[in-house]
Amino acid sequence: AQKITQTQPGMFVQEKEAVTLDCTYDTSDQSYGLFWYKQPSSGEMIFLIYQGSYDEQNATEGRYSLNFQKARKSANLVISASQLGDSAMYFCAMREPYNTDKLIFGTGTRLQVFP
Amino acid sequence: DSGVTQTPKHLITATGQRVTLRCSPRSGDLSVYWYQQSLDQGLQFLIQYYNGEERAKGNILERFSAQQFPDLHSELNLSSLELGDSALYFCASSVEAGLAGEATEQFFGPGTRLTVL
Numbered sequence: 348a349q350k351i352t353q354t355q356p357g358m359f360v361q362e363k364e365a366v367t368l369d370c371t372y373d374t375s376d377q378s379y380g381l382f383w384y385k386q387p388s389s390g391e392m393i394f395l396i397y398q399g400s401y402d403e404q405n406a407t408e409g410r411y412s413l414n415f416q417k418a419r420k421s422a423n424l425v426i427s428a429s430q431l432g433d434s435a436m437y438f439c440a441m442r443e444p445y446n447t448d449k450l451i452f453g454t455g456t457r458l459q460v461f462p
Numbered sequence: 463d464s465g466v467t468q469t470p471k472h473l474i475t476a477t478g479q480r481v482t483l484r485c486s487p488r489s490g491d492l493s494v495y496w497y498q499q500s501l502d503q504g505l506q507f508l509i510q511y512y513n514g515e516e517r518a519k520g521n522i523l524e525r526f527s528a529q530q531f532p533d534l535h536s537e538l539n540l541s542s543l544e545l546g547d548s549a550l551y552f553c554a555s556s557v558e559a560g561l562a563g564e565a566t567e568q569f570f571g572p573g574t575r576l577t578v579l
Contacts, residue, residue, distance in 0.1 A: 382567070382568075384570070390550060390572065390573050390575070391464075391570065391571075391572045391573065392552060392554075392570035392573075393464075393570075394567055394568070394569065394570075397567060438505065440505075448493060448495070448510070448556055448568060449495070449507045449510060449518050449520065450495075450497075450507060450554075450568060451507070452504060452505035452506075454504050455504070455505075
C-alpha cells in the first residue's frame with residue numbers, strides 16, 4: 348500500500364537560511380504525483396509544489412524546490428531564504444494514480460523560523 | 463483564497479447529534495474530496511465525488527455519508543456523533559478525477575472545525 352513518511356516531527360531554522368524537510372514514499376506504481384502542502388496555525392491547507400513521477404527536472408516554485416530522488420523514493424522540500432511567515436506545519440502527500448486524485452498524507456513536520 | 467468555501471467554520475455539538483458540513487468547490491471543478499484531520503489519525507481521506515457520482519471511498523465510517531448535488535456543491539453528513547469525531551474537516555476540489563499518468567492539484571477549503579462535547 349502507498350505510504351508517506353515524514354521522520355522530522357519538528358525543525359528549527361534561522362531566518363534567511365535554507366531548510367530541507369524530508370519525505371520518503373512507498374509505492375509499487377510507476378505513475379504517481381507528490382505534493383507538499385503548508386498548514387499555518389490558522390488551519391488552512393496551502394498547496395506549495397508538485398512533482399510528477401515522470402518529471403525529469405526537480406520542481407521549483409519561487410523559494411520552494413523539491414529534491415526528487417526517484418530511486419531512493421524521496422521527495423524532500425527545500426525552502427530557501429526562510430521567512431518568519433514560513434513557520435507552519437508542512438505535509439508531504441502522494442496521489443494514488445488510478446482513477447482518483449485521492450491524497451495520502453504524511454504526519455507532517457512543524458517548522459519554526461526564528462529571527 | 464483557494465476559491466473553495468466551507469460552512470460553517472466552527473461547529474460545536476453534543477454526542478449523539480447529527481450535523482451537516484457544506485462545501486462549494488472552485489468554479490469549474492468537478493471533483494470534491496472530503497478529508498478529516500484529527501490529532502490521533504492525522505489527515506485522512508474520507509470520500510470523493512466526481513460530477514455527482516461517488517468516485518472513491520476511504521476510511522469513512524458508516525455513520526458518515528456525503529453527496530454532491532447538481533450544482534456541484536457537496537455535503538458531508540455526520541450522525542450519532544461521538545467524542546472521537548471531533549476534528550477539522552476539509553473539503554478540496556480539483557478540475558477532474560485523476561487519470562493514470564496525470565495528477566491534478568487539489569485546492570483545499572478553510573475547513574470546518576467540529577467539536578463534539
